[in-house]
């Protein structure tokens with residue numbers, strides 16, 4: 001690619017194999033600043049694995065992942081976060097034993113070293129930011145509650161809030177509305193529309209209505225490979241996609 | 249140091265607990281016990297340093313170390329080496345074939361002080377080594393394990409293995425370590441006879457001061473964001489990692505912190521009991537230390553201290569009368585606590601204390617109010 005600098009994220013020829021099984025096979029993917037990209041594909045297509053590779057949870061067998069001018073395949077997980085990549089997991093991943101406030105506080109991007117954490121003060125700026133985020137994720141009244149007692153949907157929002165407070169340039173969300181009620185889905189779509197301003201987002205989602213609402217471009221993965229890519233309209237009418245994914 | 253609000257170091261109940269504990273060890277026990285028994289309490293309290301460290305390492309961070317004896321022992325040995333050198337002056341050892349070196353070295357045909365004993369001729373170096381040597385050792389183990397993402401049961405087993413290896417090393421290298429008997433016959437610290445009753449009392453108070461300082465330091469750690477990160481890590485390690493923290497650094501910190509405290513306990517043990525031996529380093533003592541913590545409550549600093557005191561008290565009592573039953577009893581106690589009271593005595597106390605405290609305070613108020621209000625009423629009437 002000659003226009004390397006135009007992309008926030010350039011994934012090139014990325015592959016990973018688990019004991020000979022290629023879960024991600026020669027995937028290339030380019031995400032522009034402020035773009036919302038949705039990845040769809042049948043179960044086991046390798047969608048989650050692509051996010052794992054980008055955030056450093058899984059190490060690539062070959063290929064490169066450039067984020068701005070940094071090569072992520074060689075960086076530590078916390079280095080990747082520091083560079084501006086945030087990741088939401090498929091199952092809500094929050095700290096049950098801590099309050100909503102404390103969950104958000106841990107994600108506040110200050111005092112991330114051992115010494116920094118020891119000396120961290122819960123000052124006004126921190127409080128105000130946490131209250132602001134809690135408002136956005138519909139949890140303003142639950143700040144003092146233990147996260148364990150939140151509903152499934154609220155837990156998903158809390159994790160989104162934890163990412164939001166990090167203020168990442170690239171936000172990766174793995175099935176953010178899976179398992180949500182209809183009204184929770186609507187709130188989540190609204191929430192996502194609010195938070196995508198000023199950053200790129202990479203979303204994995206199955207809910208087609210939801211995808212149509214938010215996606216700028218869609219990438220279809222199938223058996224670890226990119227099957228099709230383009231606008232939702234384009235992808236929907238692509239015969240290859242119709243055959244393996246939307247057709248049944 | 250603010251005492252109320254979100255940033256407070258101690259919650260009110262914790263502060264009351266700490267004051268009660270300080271009164272107990274500083275005033276009540278010294279008043280009630282003779283010096284022999286007080287010295288025994290002092291010995292039990294050396295384990296409280298270990299259990300406080302385990303609260304951070306195991307209770308908060310979820311890292312089960314079955315090797316705290318390593319650090320307790322290393323701290324104790326560092327102290328013992330200094331005291332042994334002082335007790336082995338040329339004067340005191342002139343009947344040896346090489347005067348001026350510890351007796352066990354002479355018995356093992358050593359003719360000069362080994363290089364690693366030399367620094368322990370200096371008290372300042374020794375005091376630094378008491379904390380630094382075990383902490384550095386913990387750092388090496390921690391870095392090797394946590395950076396490779398070794399955790400849980402595997403980590404616990406590795407700490408056991410290290411404890412065993414260290415014991416074997418100490419026992420095997422008799423000429424350098426004093427072997428199975430340990431380092432014994434310790435007498436003076438800079439000329440001050442540590443075996444005298446007066447010294448024992450002073451050492452007891454020094455230990456109490458150090459213990460209270462350790463409690464405050466640990467409270468600082470657990471009440472900081474670091475403490476909450478440790479809890480978060482125990483729960484969802486990956487979430488913490490992908491929130492931008494180096495999980496291994498935090499684990500290494502927790503493990504080193506626990507090691508440093510255990511080492512302090514070990515050094516105080518040597519000073520008060522007058523010797524140090526491999527029997528405090530190995531697998532069994534290490535597991536016992538975890539049991540004290542479990543019994544007292546692994547997420548409560550004061551609870552774990554009480555665990556160390558109570559189990560040791562029971563041990564002294566029971567192992568005198570039924571020595572062969574003690575270990576079985578201890579094992580059974582551990583199983584019962586882990587299965588039925590995962591938060592130990594502190595958990596039991598927490599769930600029943602508020603009710604008790606409220607009725608107590610209400611009674612006090614009633615007692616206090618009645619005469620006061622009555623006399624006030626009188627005055628108003630007149």
Ligand SMILES: Nc1ncnc2c1ncn2[C@@H]1O[C@H](COP(=O)(O)OP(=O)(O)O)[C@@H](O)[C@H]1O
Pocket residue numbers: 018023041042043044045046047048049050
């Ligand atoms: N760590 C791993 N070890 C072995 N196989 C894995 C691992 N992670 C994912 N896989 C396999 O890779 C394939 C893709 O998984 P995943 O990325 O989770 O799919 P998706 O998110 O698209 O449903 C699956 O067949 C899965 O079993």
Ligand SMILES: [Mg+2]
Pocket residue numbers: 047048049090
């Ligand atoms: Mg998935």
